[in-house]
Amino acid sequence: MNTKSTPMGSRSGVAQLLMVSGTRPEIIKLAPVYHALRRSSWARPIWLHTGQHGDMAAQMLECFHIRPDHMLRRVGSSLLDFAIGCRTQLESLLAHTECEVVIVQGDTESAFQGALGGFYHQVPVVHVEAGLRTYNLHRPFPEEALRQMIGRIASLHLAPTAGAARALIHEGVAAKDIAVTGNTVVDAQLWACEHHGIQRQVQEPGHILVTMHRRENWGSDVENICAAIADIAREFPALTVLFPVHLNPVIKEPVHRLLGGLVNVRLSLPLDYLSMQQALADACLVVTDSGGLQEEAPTFKVPLLVLRDETERPEVLEAGCAKLVGADRKSIVQCVRHLLTDDAAFRGMQAAANPFGDGTAAYRIERRLYQMLRPEGLPD
Numbered sequence: 001m002n003t004k005s006t007p008m009g010s011r012s013g014v015a016q017l018l019m020v021s022g023t024r025p026e027i028i029k030l031a032p033v034y035h036a037l038r039r040s041s042w043a044r045p046i047w048l049h050t051g052q053h054g055d056m057a058a059q060m061l062e063c064f065h066i067r068p069d070h071m072l073r074r075v076g077s078s079l080l081d082f083a084i085g086c087r088t089q090l091e092s093l094l095a096h097t098e099c100e101v102v103i104v105q106g107d108t109e110s111a112f113q114g115a116l117g118g119f120y121h122q123v124p125v126v127h128v129e130a131g132l133r134t135y136n137l138h139r140p141f142p143e144e145a146l147r148q149m150i151g152r153i154a155s156l157h158l159a160p161t162a163g164a165a166r167a168l169i170h171e172g173v174a175a176k177d178i179a180v181t182g183n184t185v186v187d188a189q190l191w192a193c194e195h196h197g198i199q200r201q202v203q204e205p206g207h208i209l210v211t212m213h214r215r216e217n218w219g220s221d222v223e224n225i226c227a228a229i230a231d232i233a234r235e236f237p238a239l240t241v242l243f244p245v246h247l248n249p250v251i252k253e254p255v256h257r258l259l260g261g262l263v264n265v266r267l268s269l270p271l272d273y274l275s276m277q278q279a280l281a282d283a284c285l286v287v288t289d290s291g292g293l294q295e296e297a298p299t300f301k302v303p304l305l306v307l308r309d310e311t312e313r314p315e316v317l318e319a320g321c322a323k324l325v326g327a328d329r330k331s332i333v334q335c336v337r338h339l340l341t342d343d344a345a346f347r348g349m350q351a352a353a354n355p356f357g358d359g360t361a362a363y364r365i366e367r368r369l370y371q372m373l374r375p376e377g378l379p380d
């Protein structure tokens with residue numbers, strides 16, 4: 001236990017919780033937890049942004065009304081330089097910051113560095129979205145390894161689904177250190193729907209929404225996927241393909257080269273969060289390698305084709321609202337054609353309910369943290 005942060009006598013007062021974010025999805029998924037903690041009387045969340053993502057992160061912080069207490073400076077452009085710079089800056093910050101836990105989310109380098117920092121300072125690590133697994137260390141790379149390593153050093157594992165909790169139990173994590181909370185991504189969506197009026201605004205059929213950024217698809221797979229999207233755009237000229245393109249040049253260059261000239265393909269910059277939710281609500285189909293979009297599409301009952309060979313989110317497959325199509329040009333085209341021309345198949349893939357949560361995950365997390373940090377309750 002961190003003695004500088006938890007002096008005897010202060011444990012019944014307001015708890016300081018350090019929340020570490022670095023990328024777009026981490027901000028989206030931690031924002032509901034941050035606000036739930038801020039609303040509580042017992043906790044003070046301290047938000048630290050590692051700088052892993054720049055502009056895309058700034059957009060999300062603004063959207064969710066988060067002003068970071070600490071902003072680290074991103075060093076270098078490689079993951080290695082970033083990791084070293086992040087760890088070094090975290091080290092001095094943790095030496096001077098009082099906190100009772102370090103909260104990290106998911107499977108990014110930022111989450112791993114935050115967890116390591118907490119671990120070395122003997123501050124308990126809380127892992128949000130714990131227990132997602134493919135058990136293939138190379139897919140997704142490096143995220144599968146990062147989340148498994150975070151899982152080894154975390155003290156509290158907040159699993160989004162019962163399946164994720166089972167994976168943790170199977171790995172030897174004690175049941176008392178796991179809570180099934182649902183995924184906070186659904187909380188964020190419901191907030192967007194309620195406070196920003198996100199709902200379907202177009203008549204049938206809507207556009208095909210495409211995103212792609214995962215490292216496993218870099219190289220020839222990106223080219224194959226683009227070729228498939230081009231085939232689909234030519235075969236269905238009345239349909240629009242909306243493709244917000246990731247800023248990484250490894251993606252941006254081939255996407256613009258292979259799809260830039262097609263009239264019914266709209267290539268855009270990454271969308272801000274609310275525009276992305278609107279784009280999801282208005283879609284007829286989502287084709288993506290994103291983890292977050294697999295969790296979000298079912299909220300709007302939009303069928304999903306996953307550009308991966310495996311998913312750490314088997315719940316979308318079990319619920320019948322997604323299919324794995326990998327990066328093979330032919331099978332992507334065949335699957336899209338099937339869904340666009342067979343009404344029964346399309347309707348069969350519209351989710352009955354989102355298998356990842358009901359919008360109460362952040363509340364459950366706040367309650368579980370209270371139980372962990374203030375087991376005797378607060379003084380009257």
Ligand SMILES: CC(=O)N[C@@H]1[C@@H](OP(=O)(O)OP(=O)(O)OC[C@H]2O[C@@H](n3ccc(=O)[nH]c3=O)[C@H](O)[C@@H]2O)O[C@H](CO)[C@@H](O)[C@@H]1O
Binds near residue numbers: 028107244273290
């Ligand atoms: C291996 C893996 O699956 N890892 C995941 C990974 O993230 P990801 O694959 O989900 O990453 P992205 O696709 O970048 O983000 C998605 C979010 O961004 C929104 N979005 C997207 C495009 C855009 O133009 N505008 C937007 O607003 C979108 O609606 C959604 O909410 O890291 C997370 C953090 O640790 C993990 O939780 C998660 O397991």
